[in-house]
Amino acid sequence: MMSTILDVKNLSLSFRTDEGIVQPVRNVSFSLEKGKTLGIVGESGSGKSVSTKAVMQLLPSIASVDQDAQINYTTKSGEVLDLSKISPADPQMRKIRGGEIGMIFQEPMASFSPIYSIGNQIMEAILLHRQVSKRQAREIAIEMLDKVGITNPQVRVDQFPHEMSGGMRQRAMIALALSSGPQLLIADEPTTALDVTIQAQVLNLMRDLQAELGMSMIFITHDLGVVAQVADDVAVMYQGEIVEYGTARDVIKSPQKPYTQRLLDAVPRLDNVTPPKPLKGARRLIDVKNLGVEFEVRKKKMFRTEIEKVRAVSDVTFDILKGETVGLVGESGSGKTTVGRAMLRAIDPSEGEVIFHRKKKGDIDLAHASEAELRNVRAKFNMAFPEGPVSLQTLAGDMLRNFRPEMSLVFQDPYSSLNPRMTVRDIIAEPLVASGLMKDRDAIDERVREIAARCKIDLEHLRRFPHAFSGGQRQRICIARALVSKPKFVVCDECVSALDVSIQAEIVDLLRDIQAELGVSFLFIAHDLAVVAQISHRVAVMYHGRFVEYGPTENIFFNPQHPYTKALLSAVPHPDPDAVFTPIRIDGDMTYPVAAFGADGIQLRTPSPQECLSGLPIDLVEVSPGHFVACHIDGASSHSQPKVPELV
Amino acid sequence: MLRFTAERLIGMMITMLLVSIMVFAIMEIPPGDYADRYAFRKYSGTGVNVTAADVEAIRVELGLDRPMLVRYFDWISGIVLRGDFGQAFAFETSVTKVIGDKVWLTTGILFATLILTYLISIPIGIYAAVRRGSAVDYGLTAFSYMGLALPNFLLALVMMYFANLWFGADIGGLFSKEYQNAPWSLARVWDMLKHLWLPAVVLAWSAVAYQIQTVRATMSDELNKLSVTAARARGVPEKKLLLKYPARLAINPVVSTIGFDVNRIFSELPIVAVVLGLTELGELLLKAYLDLDMNVAGAILLMLTFAIVFMNFLSDLLLAWLDPRIKLGTT
Numbered sequence: 004m005m006s007t008i009l010d011v012k013n014l015s016l017s018f019r020t021d022e023g024i025v026q027p028v029r030n031v032s033f034s035l036e037k038g039k040t041l042g043i044v045g046e047s048g049s050g051k052s053v054s055t056k057a058v059m060q061l062l063p064s065i066a067s068v069d070q071d072a073q074i075n076y077t078t079k080s081g082e083v084l085d086l087s088k089i090s091p092a093d094p095q096m097r098k099i100r101g102g103e104i105g106m107i108f109q110e111p112m113a114s115f116s117p118i119y120s121i122g123n124q125i126m127e128a129i130l131l132h133r134q135v136s137k138r139q140a141r142e143i144a145i146e147m148l149d150k151v152g153i154t155n156p157q158v159r160v161d162q163f164p165h166e167m168s169g170g171m172r173q174r175a176m177i178a179l180a181l182s183s184g185p186q187l188l189i190a191d192e193p194t195t196a197l198d199v200t201i202q203a204q205v206l207n208l209m210r211d212l213q214a215e216l217g218m219s220m221i222f223i224t225h226d227l228g229v230v231a232q233v234a235d236d237v238a239v240m241y242q243g244e245i246v247e248y249g250t251a252r253d254v255i256k257s258p259q260k261p262y263t264q265r266l267l268d269a270v271p272r273l274d275n276v277t278p279p280k281p282l283k284g285a286r287r288l289i290d291v292k293n294l295g296v297e298f299e300v301r302k303k304k305m306f307r308t309e310i311e312k313v314r315a316v317s318d319v320t321f322d323i324l325k326g327e328t329v330g331l332v333g334e335s336g337s338g339k340t341t342v343g344r345a346m347l348r349a350i351d352p353s354e355g356e357v358i359f360h361r362k363k364k365g366d367i368d369l370a371h372a373s374e375a376e377l378r379n380v381r382a383k384f385n386m387a388f389p390e391g392p393v394s395l396q397t398l399a400g401d402m403l404r405n406f407r408p409e410m411s412l413v414f415q416d417p418y419s420s421l422n423p424r425m426t427v428r429d430i431i432a433e434p435l436v437a438s439g440l441m442k443d444r445d446a447i448d449e450r451v452r453e454i455a456a457r458c459k460i461d462l463e464h465l466r467r468f469p470h471a472f473s474g475g476q477r478q479r480i481c482i483a484r485a486l487v488s489k490p491k492f493v494v495c496d497e498c499v500s501a502l503d504v505s506i507q508a509e510i511v512d513l514l515r516d517i518q519a520e521l522g523v524s525f526l527f528i529a530h531d532l533a534v535v536a537q538i539s540h541r542v543a544v545m546y547h548g549r550f551v552e553y554g555p556t557e558n559i560f561f562n563p564q565h566p567y568t569k570a571l572l573s574a575v576p577h578p579d580p581d582a583v584f585t586p587i588r589i590d591g592d593m594t595y596p597v598a599a600f601g602a603d604g605i606q607l608r609t610p611s612p613q614e615c616l617s618g619l620p621i622d623l624v625e626v627s628p629g630h631f632v633a634c635h636i637d638g639a640s641s642h643s644q645p646k647v648p649e650l651v
Numbered sequence: 652m653l654r655f656t657a658e659r660l661i662g663m664m665i666t667m668l669l670v671s672i673m674v675f676a677i678m679e680i681p682p683g684d685y686a687d688r689y690a691f692r693k694y695s696g697t698g699v700n701v702t703a704a705d706v707e708a709i710r711v712e713l714g715l716d717r718p719m720l721v722r723y724f725d726w727i728s729g730i731v732l733r734g735d736f737g738q739a740f741a742f743e744t745s746v747t748k749v750i751g752d753k754v755w756l757t758t759g760i761l762f763a764t765l766i767l768t769y770l771i772s773i774p775i776g777i778y779a780a781v782r783r784g785s786a787v788d789y790g791l792t793a794f795s796y797m798g799l800a801l802p803n804f805l806l807a808l809v810m811m812y813f814a815n816l817w818f819g820a821d822i823g824g825l826f827s828k829e830y831q832n833a834p835w836s837l838a839r840v841w842d843m844l845k846h847l848w849l850p851a852v853v854l855a856w857s858a859v860a861y862q863i864q865t866v867r868a869t870m871s872d873e874l875n876k877l878s879v880t881a882a883r884a885r886g887v888p889e890k891k892l893l894l895k896y897p898a899r900l901a902i903n904p905v906v907s908t909i910g911f912d913v914n915r916i917f918s919e920l921p922i923v924a925v926v927l928g929l930t931e932l933g934e935l936l937l938k939a940y941l942d943l944d945m946n947v948a949g950a951i952l953l954m955l956t957f958a959i960v961f962m963n964f965l966s967d968l969l970l971a972w973l974d975p976r977i978k979l980g981t982t
Binding site: 059061092097098099100101102105106108110113114115116117118119120124127128131132163165176179180183 | 876877878879880881882883884885886887888889895896899900973974975976
């Protein structure tokens with residue numbers, strides 16, 4: 004028989020703010036049975052995180068739990084306590100925190116204190132809740148680290164958080180939360196900050212550990228795909244209330260409430276996406292040839308500075324057509340952002356070319372043109388290449404500045420990429436002013452209004468400052484700023500990653516509309532594969548600074564050839580409770596089959612991660628029209644044993 | 652840690668070498684040298700006509716005619732090898748004798764002030780941050796601004812008045828009359844401590860006000876960190892939690908400015924010393940400059956910079972211990 008471990012009834016929270024009392028959570032009720040997982044889904048600000056903080060009494064000091072709320076928790080010894088009636092300072096509460104209920108957080112970097120070793124903090128939890136000696140606690144800590152799949156735990160236990168990668172830190176955090184033996188684990192967006200492949204590993208780990216320890220779990224996330232994979236029950240929260248609550252299958256497969264339906268519709272789904280068809284007959288706008296970027300890292304030694312070169316991007320070749328969106332996917336550190344910035348010459352490429360093809364501009368009457376326009380035109384005369392291909396790499400200083408208005412960048416974080424001291428109008432106008440493209444205030448105003456209207460920004464808002472706007476509105480401002488100089492090419496660097504799914508969908512639609520209207524080309528950099536699939540005509544997959552696969556979106560997503568692409572795709576959880584989730588572990592489960600046959604019938608094999616990192620020449624081989632896969636000829640590689648060929 | 656310490660030690664030595672060269676150069680800058688001054692003092696009022704040759708003879712006698720480089724090496728090797736800072740011309744005795752006790756008195760005031768500053772400001776700053784927005788917090792902030800606004804010498808006068816009123820006479824100076832010229836003994840040290848608190852409080856006043864604000868600001872930031880919430884979520888008792896996690900990082904900026912505090916105390920010391928009737932190094936430094944007694948001035952400058960460099964070294968070590976991420980920057 005199932006027993007209830009947590010029963011929350013009529014939970015309402017009040018926050019005392021400068022604007023008076025705010026209720027971020029109203030009348031929330033849910034219950035959790037032993038050994039089960041409850042998923043709480045919702046967009047930012049829906050109150051999903053703060054309601055679980057109320058369970059742990061971790062609310063900020065301005066918050067209070069309303070009187071008629073009940074948080075009935077059944078302890079390990081079978082006692083039922085109403086946590087809402089216990090003071091946070093009560094020793095009983097301290098025993099519950101960590102000992103009965105464990106918690107893991109979204110940011111694995113920030114949830115460990117940087118000044119103590121991982122082991123110190125895990126042992127702290129063990130010593131607080133278990134009657135063991137220091138040495139035993141250390142043994143347990145090492146054992147737990149081993150259990151969560153951290154290799155070499157004897158060494159890792161003494162390391163500091165900054166010496167570990169994000170995925171490893173989140174594993175360590177899970178080890179910490181479980182080491183004091185809780186029967187309930189609250190996981191607040193535990194995989195949101197992680198790469199999709201690491202997320203898959205962590206999800207599997209949590210699932211295995213839950214089964215092994217018989218734990219119950221509350222899993223807070225905005226990702227419906229994740230919820231579909233882990234949760235038994237789902238509560239959908241919207242503006243502080245639970246709008247739908249039921250089994251995962253019921254809620255996801257047949258949602259009853261319109262909000263749930265909207266949320267589900269907004270989620271881009273890899274298993275149900277129709278990517279844009281490749282463009283036909285469009286002219287080439289940009290040619291990237293053998294682009295490589297090396298960073299110099301200065302290392303201070305006692306009396307000298309050593310310069311170490313770190314390769315960020317090697318041998319990247321592709322093109323972008325006019326009006327096309329090319330998606331760039333890969334995990335963090337794979338070099339996506341570097342490629343985008345090198346194309347705009349925000350950083351200097353070490354080798355290769357970026358060629359920007361320009362069509363002859365329309366006629367201009369120099370006798371009647373304004374001074375500003377004249378200067379603008381003169382600037383173009385001054386350039387060595389008034390028309391035709393311009394190699395961006397050979398442009399420098401003034402010439403590059405004159406050129407920039409033709410290209411633009413949209414950043415990931417809409418909060419930090421807008422200057423809080425400038426009005427929206429000034430922010431959008433900045434590229435025009437900075438480049439000297441337009442001088443006349445009225446003309447600038449007119450252009451700003453035109454582009455703001457196109458980006459669906461309320462013209463009344465132009466006089467306001469950015470702090471008054473939400474993430475989605477800010478991102479519209481960022482996009483308007485990128486488009487105001489009428490560029491031919493815009494790099495969108497993770498420009499929807501920080502947004503809620505519904506806003507994300509709006510921005511994706513906006514980008515599509517603008518592309519259709521203005522014929523602008525996008526380089527769309529994102530780690531979210533489903534969003535990329537929605538918007539991109541072609542996609543390139545990056546791994547360790549190289550393109551491993553490149554081609555029409557359909558081919559990449561539905562007929563991937565490279566093992567890394569396959570692993571990446573397998574790691575995406577689909578918002579479908581019936582889907583089988585079997586992520587391929589990179590390197591561990593990867594096989595390197597023959598990808599293609601070369602011109603002479605020589606077998607071409609896809610390279611392993613180690614080979615991607617090494618300086619070995621790797622070619623992109625065309626396996627079907629326009630679809631390229633990284634390969635190298637087995638005979639040419641001296642050190643690796645070819646694997647048994649398998650047919651793909 | 653060993654490597655870090657070794658690196659910092661070597662860096663400190665190089666700094667000291669450069670500082671000594673600079674101090675020596677400063678000693679050379681004023682026009683004329685001590686030979687002129689000496690001749691003037693020796694023969695003025697005696698009716699003797701002093702010729703350029705006489706001055707030159709004095710110059711040779713004092714060794715001031717040798718090239719600069721030779722004199723520098725002579726000077727610095729004396730200091731490093733024998734602890735000999737050369738002759739204090741105005742006093743016709745060695746610099747070591749002139750400075751002598753004053754070094755210890757100044758050092759005493761310096762450390763007493765530093766310790767007092769940190770003992771008061773760190774706990775109060777932490778407390779103010781934890782009770783942010785409470786009446787206590789606002790009160791402390793008001794006090795801080797007052798502390799920053801009040802000039803030192805005024806505070807010294809007021810304090811002396813009240814100290815006199817409450818603790819009886821004889822609060823100025825660093826020793827009671829009977830110990831003024833007595834040899835060092837436990838009783839004399841005790842007597843010094845009884846007098847030390849007043850200059851220490853006066854000098855610490857503004858530093859406390861400033862550091863409370865620093866600690867409060869850093870502590871407030873640290874309190875909101877996720878790692879603190881995470882520690883709370885694993886059941887760490889509140890007091891232990893505050894001291895173990897945010898407090899340790901909150902004293903970081905205080906520790907990293909120890910060198911500045913030393914410098915500030917030393918520059919404020921002369922005025923306070925004049926008001927309180929103390930005889931310490933700052934006053935002597937001023938006098939030495941007026942007399943062009945560059946050996947004394949140089950010795951004091953060198954000691955002061957050594958104190959600052961050494962305190963910076965200490966603060967580096969402390970910082971590396973407080974925050975393990977700091978070591979990474981050097982390797």
